Amino acid sequence: MTTDRVTGRGIFDPELLDRCISCGFCLPACPTYAQTLDEGSSPRGRINLMRALETGELDDDDSRLREEASFCLGCRACEPVCPAGVQYGQLLETWRDHQWSGRRRPPLAQLLMLVASRTPLLRAIGVVRRHARTPSVPAAPTTLMLGCFERGLYPGVSRSARALLPDIAVPADQGCCGALHAHNGESERGVELARRLGEQLPGVIVTTAGGCAAHLTTVLGRDRVHELSEHLVKTGASPVGRLSVGGRRARVALQDSCHLRNGMGVFAEPRALISAVADLVAVPGEASCCGAAGTYSLLRPRDSRRILDPKLDAIEAADLDYVVAVNPGCLRQLETGLRRRSSKVRAVHLADLLAAAAGGTPLPRGRRWTLPRIRVPARRAGAARITGGPTA
Amino acid sequence: MSLDRDVVGELETIVGADHVRTGRGDLEPYARDATPLFRGVPDAVVSPRTAEEVAAVLRLATRTGIPVIPRGAGSNLSAGTLADRGGIVLVLTRMDRILEISPDELLARVEAGVTTAALGEAAAAKGLLYAPDPGSRTVSTVGGNVATCAGGLRGLKYGVTRNYVLGTTAVLPTGEIIRTGGRLWKDVAGYDLTRLLTGSEGTLGVLTEITVALLPMPATTNTGVAYFPTLADAGRAVTAVIGDGIVPATLEFLDAKCIGAVEEYANLGLRLDAGALLLFGDDGAADAVERNLTRIGELCTAHRAMEVTLAADVARSDALLAARRCSLPALSRLGTLTILEDATVPRPRLAEMVGRIDEIAERYDVPIATFGHAGDGNLHPTCVVDRQDDAAIERAHKAFGDVFAAAIGMDGTITGEHGVGAAKLPYLEARLGADQMALLRRIKAAFDPAGILNPGKLGS
Structure with a gap:
């Protein structure tokens, strides 16, 4: 019998890696596997790469290992279909912590994380962009989270959320939840920022960002965090009007x-x-x-x-x-x-x-300013395209 | 060992440079399939697009003596796609076209890399059923299903993959492309090579295209569940059902350990005082399905069932089936290493066999829970231990050795649907005897004189 033990460098929690039974049920759920049909771009394949990193079969600089740590979307579509309950998102965070440490981290991700960590800067952007705001209420039962980039890019979202939840407190003095850091190779910092936000916003935190909700939940617990739609349904608020x-x-x-x-x-x-x-x-x-x-x-x-x-x-x-x-x-x-x-x-x-x-108001127009467009070559020849959407 | 640069160059000429991978990190994901504890790193991963490309790769391999391991989704549980001698893993997932669904002829023609679920959906869109439904159908490929003669939950009424394969296109290790069978239900011209290739586990040829039989989609399906004080009672009820002239589409059982694990995991409200849970289901015309399920319920009650429930609607039917679907997830959470086996015995001896498994588990001090297909005697004794606990793994292997011996002793077999692969090759002679083993090797040599195709598996 071939021995196949995954023990080694202590990068990963062996319990998390061992949980994968390699059944492959994640393959059809994975968007990047659908692109390549290559096992290495599937969750099961990536876990095998992580195992090889852990045992030292592959070293940190292996090109495929580095590529896959970055190619993975981190969408976690593999988790609900996994019969063994593998916590892939957790494994990916650990993997990126290791793989993207020091100079290996993409500079753009580094820059974004730097901006998001600066609460006064976020606050200033938010004020300029006129997000929703209420005076700080220390004992508010529910507070609205503004997000780091959301308050700058989509300040109207917090105003709409406030219109739907008139009693919610929206203190301006709040930082980033740390999801950005957790997903870009700085999971410790991600946890730290989430804890700090939990102190800044007492009670139940309502967020209009699904990604932030999921990250905050892992740090603060399920009871402290509600995503907006979840909060509305849980509190029995029934939507009014029609569009x-x-x-x-x-x-x-x-x-x-x-x-x-x-x-x-x-x-x-x-x-x-x-x-x-x-x-x-x-x-x-x-x-x-x-x-x-x-x-x-x-x-x-x-x-x-x-x-x-x-x-x-x-x-x-x-x-x-x-x-x-x-x-x-x-x-x-x-x-x-x-x-x-x-x-x-x-x-x-x-x-x-x-x-x-x-x-009964019209929907807000899209944001008025855009991030610089990154030019991308046209799609690959042969990719099917369904036409039918009217073009102006 | 790594491949000669000239060989890699030739492979790149055959399938294109994008489809030959030799980097250490490219190979690692192909070092395992779904079989725990087996790992073998190949020297190259090659993804052909046509039978001609497959043929060229095999000719090269035969000439140079490089092992070739055909692979679909790698969801097998027998280490059947293990590259333990290095070589080329030949991945057929790029061959994923559904070529034809013919309602007139009740057949489908697909490339080997089409997933079982995709074939099922394409057939269903035309009101047809592809009957074999292995547990891994969302990921497994039709080529892999045929190569392993995959089973599933509907074995008793509908049979297994071999009952649906009408024809294949296969590439021999020496490079010839042969077409076996075809579009005919009746065809006795020559040895039945279609059946020989079905279940050959990638040791005789590489399947590139398959023609399968389809059935009209049954109008309705429904499900019921019965609890019994012991598995022996459930076994007697199953015998009574079949003796009554009913062949249900589904007859699945969970033993008491399995019920406990599922309830712990999913909180479905299962009865923990029961010794066995029997799920039964049928499909067909609505009145026939209702009549059959009612009768099965009566027979269960007559055989000491503690409780019988028939699903009132489709949603409830799905809820009942959840207990069976949850079995593996629930059990796998009990530890970090799940060994799922599939010893099979004649149907009337099912309860006796589960009793033997329990004794063996106790003797070796390993936890084994059993669920499986009561209709066809196919058991899934599942052992869950800690991956880091070498002593427990060793005991589990010894226990399964005894389980296989017990199955053979009851006119059963070491594997009902998972296959032999590298994992069960050591037990095969006990099942087949020396003469048949020798014959298998001669057949293998006739197809594969250089011994390059999936070595160390069937026929080795």
Whole structure:
């Protein structure tokens, strides 16, 4: 019998690595495996790479090892389909901590983390962008989290959330939750920032970002963190009004937030809320990653677009008015992709959609400033494209 | 050992440089399949797109004596795709086209890398059923299913993969591309090479295209569940059901240890005072399904069932099946090493066999829970231990040696559906005897004179 023990350098918790039974049930769930059909780009294959890193069979500089630590979206779609309960997200964080330590970390990720760690800077951006704000309430039962980049990119989302939850406290003095750090090779810093945010925001923290919710939950516990849709459903708030387009109910689809769905099991809630104010349309692939994946769309723009393109095809083919995101990264990704195609479909945050339905007000226009566009060569020849979305 | 640079160059010429990988980190993910404790790093991973490319790779391998290990999704539990002698892992997942679904002829033609689930969905879209449903159907490939003659939950009523393979295109290790069988239900021209290749575990040829039989999709399916004080009672109920002329589509059982683990894991509200849980289901015309399930319920009650529930609707039916679906996840969480076996005995001896497994587990002091297919006697004794505990792993292996011997002693077999691979080759002679082992080797040599195709497995 061949011995196959995974013990060695102490990079990983052996218990977490051993949990994988290599059954391969994760393969069909993995967006990057679908791209390459190469085992190395699948969760099972990556766990085998981690095992080889742990045992020393592969050294830190192995090119494939480094490539896969970065190519993985970190969407965790492999977790709900895993019969053995492998905590892949946790393994990936540990892997990136090791693989991206020191100078190996992508400089852009380093820069973003640096910005997100500076609470006064976030605060200043937030003030300029006029996010929702209430005086600091030390004993508030629920507080709204503003996010680091969300308050700058989409300040209207916090205003909409406040309109839906008039009693919620929104102190301006709050930092980043640390999800960014946890996913980019600084998991200790990620935990530290989450703890600090937990001190800044007492009581239940309501967040409009699925990715932040999942990260905060791992540090502060499930009871302290509610994603917005979850909070609305849990507190029995029923959405009011309806959203019309040209005299009929709006046709709306949801793009799941991967970490909200796969990490927290929240996916029915946003759908229930949308159905209450509009026609909820199911779009193929709506539960799989849009390619935003935190910093991924910036670090690996070409791969990010390969993931996004078939999704945009499906969105355009479904004759939608709006596609709803429950995470700012997904919102930016969809917005940018749809704009690039001059699509008639608009990407909106769930908070904005619900607030617009309740207030009978039009949905806010997209953000007025954009991040610099990174030029990406056209798609690979041969990739199927469903046409049908009207182009302006 | 690594491949000669000229060989790598030739491989790149055959399939394209993008589809030959030789980096240390590229090879590592192909060092394992789904079989615990087996690891063997290949020298190259090659992904062909056509039968002609496969043929060229095999000719090169025969000429140079390099082992070739065909691989689909790598979900097998027998170390059947283990590259323990190095060589080329030939991955067929790029050959993933569904070529034809014919409602008129009730057949489908697919490339070997199509997943079982994709074939099932394509058939269902035309109102047809591909009956074999191995547990790994979402990931496993049709080529892998045929190569291992995969089973599944519907074995009693519908049979297994071999009952559905009408024809294959296979590449011989010496490079010839042969087509066996075809689109015919009746065809006795020559030895039945289709059946020989089915279950040959990638040791005789590389399957590149398969023609399978389809069935009309049954109108309805429904499910029921019964609890029994002992597994022996459940076994007698199963015998009574079949004696009554009913052949249910589903007849699955969980033993008491399995019920406990599933309840602990999923909180389904299962009865923990029961010695066995029997899931039964049928499909077909609505009135026939209802009649059969009612009758099965009556027979269970007549055989000391403590409680019988028939699903009221599809959602409830799914909830009942959850207990069976949860078995492996629930058991695998009890430790870090899960050894899932598939000893099989004639149906009437199922309860006796589970009793023997319990004795053996106690003797070797390893936890073994058993679930499986009561309809066809196919058991899944599952041992869960700590991966770091060498002594427990050693005891588990000894225990399974005794389990296989016990199965053979009951006119059973060492593997019902997982295959022999490298994992069970040491036990094969006990099942087949020396004469058949020698015949297997002669057959292997006739197909593969250089012995390059999946060495160390069947026929070795």
